[in-house]
Amino acid sequence: MQEPNTGVSATTGRAVQLESFGGPEALKVNEVPAPKAGAGQLRVRVTAAGLNPMDWFMTSDAETASRFGLTLPCGFGSDYAGVVDQIGEGVTKFAVGDRVFGGAMSRSVADYVVVQEAGAIAVGGNAHHTPDGLDDNTAAVLAIAGCTASAAVAVVNPGPDDTLLVGGAGGGVGVFAVQLARLAGARVIGTGSASSADALRALGAKPVTYGDGLVDRVRALAPDGVTAAMDLHGTDTVQAARKLGVPDGRITAIAAQIDGITSANGANVAPGALEEIAQLIASGRLRVPISATFPVEQIREAVELQATRHVHGKIVINL
The missing domain is CATH 3.90.180.10 (Medium-chain alcohol dehydrogenases, catalytic domain)
Structure with missing residues (x-):
């Protein structure tokens, strides 16, 4: 030794x-x-x-x-x-x-x-x-947030043709998930408090306040529809995504088990994903x-x- x-x-x-x-x-x-x-x-x-x-x-x-x-x-x-x-x-x-x-x-x-x-x-x-x-x-x-975000992004697999709704976008996992989705070419709408709007914009997301009326506010921001969703806080974003017509196969959650929804677990992250995130940060492509x-x-x-x-x-x- x-x-x-x-x-x-x-x-x-x-x-x-x-x-x-x-x-x-x-x-x-x-x-x-x-x-x-x-x-x-x-x-x-x-x-x-x-x-x-x-x-x-x-x-x-x-x-x-x-x-x-x-x-x-x-x-x-x-x-x-x-x-x-x-x-x-x-x-x-x-x-x-x-x-x-x-x-x-x-x-x-x-x-x-x-x-x-x-x-x-x-x-x-x-x-x-x-x-x-x-x-x-x-x-x-x-380690924890990066793996969880990478696993969630892998479930919904966003791309340039997608508009992705991210619930809890300003949280520890959200800051990674939003940017990874943006790097994949997706448009991102992120839920948060009114005070988080500037922080969400800095990550590349269109901010929307959570709570009553979320579905209507998202529709106003995405008149052509939402195609995928991640709930990084609870179940409210899952419910909103379903009302917006997002199929269960393009929805994931990290903090709840919901019938029909594939949960994202950082323990199942793809090999090399965390190293990739570290390199993206070191190169200035992810903050x-x-x-x-x-x-x-x-x-x-x-x-x-x-x-x-x-x-x-x-x-x-x-x-």
């Missing part, structure tokens, strides 16, 4: 943990033993961790946590970026000093995280090489708005902001 070559102590580190399930008030920054990389694993010195709605949803109560296999004491966060500082036996694709990003479910907001060389976010964690031109704060928000950054000591404040669901872009924790 290669030993760490970083100047940071490799025996202990900070980690955000919960000793009881609950809201932001349950989050604590604890000093813990630094994990060690075993066979087929690499240890990452985390520099930034991105927040997602699923992070606080999974740990909100014991019943929900058990559905995801989480037990106490429990870590927090699933997206990370940093530098490899230790590799285990058999690791061939990464070396000490490599910049990496990826996912490790409910344990990414920590100074050190151990992931599998060939793993999945929910099972062992994973890592991808961070391309030149991509900073750690941006790389740290890609990721970072709404706020917080030091790890302010994790509670960061989660409280993220939980409002009115943040236009991503929130990053710096370590």
Whole structure:
């Protein structure tokens, strides 16, 4: 095993943990033993961790946590970026000093995280090489939202002949989904609050406010009709799309199981999709708005902001 070559102590580190399930008030920054990389694993010195709605949803109560296999004491966060500082036996694709990003479910907001060389976010964690031109704060928000957005786009397969309705377009997944659809040539109408209109336009979408009267407002924006839809928040966009005549085969949702609708799951994303997104960002063809950054000591404040669901872009924790 290669030993760490970083100047940071490799025996202990900070980690955000919960000793009881609950809201932001349950989050604590604890000093813990630094994990060690075993066979087929690499240890990452985390520099930034991105927040997602699923992070606080999974740990909100014991019943929900058990559905995801989480037990106490429990870590927090699933997206990370940093530098490899230790590799285990058999690791061939990464070396000490490599910049990496990826996912490790409910344990990414920590100074050190151990992931599998060939793993999945929910099972062992994973890592991808961070391309030149991509900073750690941006790389740290890609894994969950990027995979989910790519999977949703793959379900509806938008193209130049499509007008796509995206529900929750200004959220963490939406910022990726809108731009990926635009890169595929589709016209995009994105739902959001009135305050999100400028942010949606910046992504390339025509903004429309959600709520009562959505169908009529969409018809006014797309007199020739809507051909596909993604619901990235709940079920309202699915219902609106059906009323607009979109066939079920061109509709997807990420937060609900609906009869006749194919759900999009980031765990089933096509191989190489996340690397492609990272390269698009590094080349300037896709942008990721970072709404706020917080030091790890302010994790509670960061989660409280993220939980409002009115943040236009991503929130990053710096370590």
